[in-house]
Amino acid sequence: MRGLHDNGPARTGDAADDGDLAALALKILVAGGFGVGKTTLVGAVSEIRPLRTEEVLSEAGELVDDTGGVDRKTTTTVAMDFGRITIRAGLSLYLFGTPGQDRFWFLWDELSQGALGAVVLADTRRLEDCFPAVDYFEHRRIPFVVAVNCFADARRYGANEVARALDLEQGTPVVLCDARDRDSGKEVLIRLVEYAGRVHTARLLDSVGPQAGSV
Numbered sequence: 087m088r089g090l091h092d093n094g095p096a097r098t099g100d101a102a103d104d105g106d107l108a109a110l111a112l113k114i115l116v117a118g119g120f121g122v123g124k125t126t127l128v129g130a131v132s133e134i135r136p137l138r139t140e141e142v143l144s145e146a147g148e149l150v151d152d153t154g155g156v157d158r159k160t161t162t163t164v165a166m167d168f169g170r171i172t173i174r175a176g177l178s179l180y181l182f183g184t185p186g187q188d189r190f191w192f193l194w195d196e197l198s199q200g201a202l203g204a205v206v207l208a209d210t211r212r213l214e215d216c217f218p219a220v221d222y223f224e225h226r227r228i229p230f231v232v233a234v235n236c237f238a239d240a241r242r243y244g245a246n247e248v249a250r251a252l253d254l255e256q257g258t259p260v261v262l263c264d265a266r267d268r269d270s271g272k273e274v275l276i277r278l279v280e281y282a283g284r285v286h287t288a289r290l291l292d293s294v295g296p297q298a299g300s301v
Contacts, residue, residue, distance in 0.1 A: 112177070112202045113200050114179050114181050114279075115203075117194075117223075118209075118215070126266055127235075128167040129169065136168060137166075166182050168180070182197050202286075203230055203279070206219045208248065210234060210240050213248070213251060229278070229285040229286070230278070232248065233274045234263065
């Protein structure tokens with residue numbers, strides 16, 4: 087796990103004799119409101135047995151956690167979820183699912199250290215629940231995609247409609263997904279890696295542009 091909290095992506099392993107590059111491991115956050123499917127997404131795509139920190143909802147928790155729309159939910163993440171997925175040879179993603187409730191947000195700053203980007207899961211039945219995650223990543227300039235978890239009993243909206251409702255910055259991707267489906271979740275992660283790569287490249291070029299022009 088060493089290197090996940092550095093400012094840059096972690097490289098693992100030694101270069102092979104045939105000249106292949108060392109493996110690249112990228113840290114990704116999975117965020118969103120309470121009961122939106124973060125633990126489900128991490129578990130669906132992870133190629134290892136996911137680490138989970140779920141606890142049974144208590145009567146005391148019901149006083150502070152809004153379970154409207156997710157009445158059947160019986161557990162909640164109290165620290166983080168962790169999983170890993172290999173996107174292709176030499177590229178792995180370490181997934182950190184954040185707790186959704188306000189009282190656990192103090193963990194977000196620690197988890198976000200060294201992250202390439204984030205997936206913000208959204209439920210159109212409770213779209214306002216993902217506003218805090220959107221604001222968090224926008225203010226910290228962490229690239230993110232919004233992934234709409236398409237619940238069976240939820241009204242369907244297009245990506246453009248969701249983007250307008252969330253007042254997203256121009257260019258922020260919105261994708262529709264099924265958090266239970268591995269292939270669907272993997273497509274979300276690929277979109278995020280591609281988008282975050284473009285954002286970080288553009289920032290790097292902006293930072294060196296004026297210096298290059300003055301030489």
